[in-house]
Amino acid sequence: MSGAELLLSLAGAVTMLLLSVIAYFLKLLIQDLRQLGTDLVRLKESVVRLEAEQGLMKTMMQRGRSPPKDRGD
Secondary structure, three states, X not given: OOXXXXXXXXXXXXXXXXXXXXXXHHHHHHHHHHHHHHHHHHHHHHHHHHHHHHHHHHHHHHHHOOOOOOOOO
Protein backbone atom coordinates (compact mmCIF):
# COMPACT_ATOMS: atom_id res chain seq x y z
CA MET A 1 0.00 0.00 0.00
CA SER A 2 1.46 3.31 -1.03
CA GLY A 3 1.50 6.45 1.05
CA ALA A 4 -1.28 8.07 -1.01
CA GLU A 5 -3.59 5.07 -0.54
CA LEU A 6 -2.93 5.08 3.19
CA LEU A 7 -3.63 8.80 3.39
CA LEU A 8 -6.90 8.43 1.45
CA SER A 9 -7.96 5.52 3.66
CA LEU A 10 -7.23 7.53 6.78
CA ALA A 11 -9.10 10.55 5.41
CA GLY A 12 -12.07 8.31 4.58
CA ALA A 13 -12.09 6.82 8.09
CA VAL A 14 -11.97 10.28 9.69
CA THR A 15 -14.74 11.48 7.38
CA MET A 16 -16.92 8.49 8.29
CA LEU A 17 -16.31 9.10 11.99
CA LEU A 18 -17.23 12.78 11.71
CA LEU A 19 -20.38 11.97 9.69
CA SER A 20 -21.39 9.41 12.33
CA VAL A 21 -21.01 11.98 15.10
CA ILE A 22 -23.04 14.52 13.10
CA ALA A 23 -25.78 11.94 12.47
CA TYR A 24 -25.91 11.11 16.19
CA PHE A 25 -26.32 14.76 17.19
CA LEU A 26 -28.92 15.35 14.47
CA LYS A 27 -30.89 12.40 15.84
CA LEU A 28 -30.78 13.93 19.32
CA LEU A 29 -31.80 17.33 17.92
CA ILE A 30 -34.80 15.82 16.15
CA GLN A 31 -35.87 14.01 19.32
CA ASP A 32 -35.60 17.26 21.30
CA LEU A 33 -37.65 19.15 18.72
CA ARG A 34 -40.39 16.51 18.83
CA GLN A 35 -40.44 16.69 22.64
CA LEU A 36 -40.56 20.48 22.45
CA GLY A 37 -43.56 20.27 20.13
CA THR A 38 -45.34 17.95 22.55
CA ASP A 39 -44.57 20.24 25.47
CA LEU A 40 -45.81 23.25 23.50
CA VAL A 41 -49.15 21.54 22.82
CA ARG A 42 -49.52 20.71 26.53
CA LEU A 43 -48.65 24.30 27.46
CA LYS A 44 -51.24 25.70 25.05
CA GLU A 45 -53.90 23.40 26.52
CA SER A 46 -52.98 24.52 30.03
CA VAL A 47 -53.18 28.19 29.06
CA VAL A 48 -56.62 27.71 27.50
CA ARG A 49 -57.82 25.89 30.63
CA LEU A 50 -56.42 28.57 32.93
CA GLU A 51 -57.99 31.36 30.88
CA ALA A 52 -61.36 29.61 31.11
CA GLU A 53 -60.99 29.20 34.88
CA GLN A 54 -59.99 32.85 35.23
CA GLY A 55 -63.04 33.95 33.24
CA LEU A 56 -65.28 31.81 35.43
CA MET A 57 -63.75 33.22 38.61
CA LYS A 58 -64.12 36.77 37.31
CA THR A 59 -67.79 36.13 36.54
CA MET A 60 -68.36 34.67 40.00
CA MET A 61 -66.62 37.61 41.67
CA GLN A 62 -68.72 40.14 39.72
CA ARG A 63 -71.95 38.36 40.64
CA GLY A 64 -70.97 38.21 44.29
CA ARG A 65 -70.30 41.94 44.56
CA SER A 66 -73.03 44.05 45.95
CA PRO A 67 -73.26 47.78 45.27
CA PRO A 68 -71.92 50.01 48.06
CA LYS A 69 -74.52 50.78 50.72
CA ASP A 70 -75.59 54.35 51.32
CA ARG A 71 -74.85 55.12 54.99
CA GLY A 72 -76.86 58.29 55.03
CA ASP A 73 -73.97 60.42 56.33
